[in-house]
Amino acid sequence: MSLPIYLIGARGCGKTTVGKALSQALGYAFNDTDHYLQLTTQRSVAEIVASEGWDSFRARETESLRAVTAPNTVIATGGGMVLAEVNCRFMREHGQVIWLNAPSEVLADRLEHQPEAAQRPTLTGRPIAEEMGDILRERAHLYRQTAHHEVNAMQSPDRVVEHILQSLSLARAS
């Protein structure tokens, strides 16, 4: 039995994309807190936020983190998971935490091509490039201090997976 692996980082860094590939490489299960919330509520992130507000979404997110946590599982988290200290502590105590880090311009470019507005309602009301800059300025230190390992998320998904595997095996060997 192995501890879960949590992927953290801002919208568009590839937590879902890389998480699926990493789970296949390891023979682990895959779960995603955003998808878990959609399945269990039968509503999109945008619908939850519109009817209940962000605070309620964040409380549901904390519950979903606990619900999806299981051994031998790769878990893609929502981009704002680190906003609650209780979530950060939970992830560090229960598994290995990997930050997929990329500059805001790269993230904004990906999100402009694949907005998925139902999953990513605006966080600030500002244009996407400005929003991603603001979000990273606000959260980078939270991602950094929560993660056991930081991986460059500007590489192809396959390379990101390779680097995560290297970080994890180095951690086990030391």
Ligand SMILES: Nc1ncnc2c1ncn2[C@@H]1O[C@H](COP(=O)(O)OP(=O)(O)OP(=O)(O)O)[C@@H](O)[C@H]1O
């Ligand atoms: N390493 C990568 N290189 C190029 N494009 C990528 C990479 N990782 C993800 N993408 C693309 O970026 C977009 C967002 O990816 P993904 O949904 O995996 O991000 P996320 O971190 O899960 O975002 P969210 O926090 O909103 O759930 C998708 O269109 C995906 O194909």
Ligand SMILES: O=C(O)C1=C[C@@H](O)[C@@H](O)[C@H](O)C1
């Ligand atoms: O960065 C964020 O705050 C978010 C990211 C997405 O994964 C979703 O969890 C939601 O759109 C909020």
Ligand SMILES: [Mg+2]
């Ligand atoms: Mg995702």
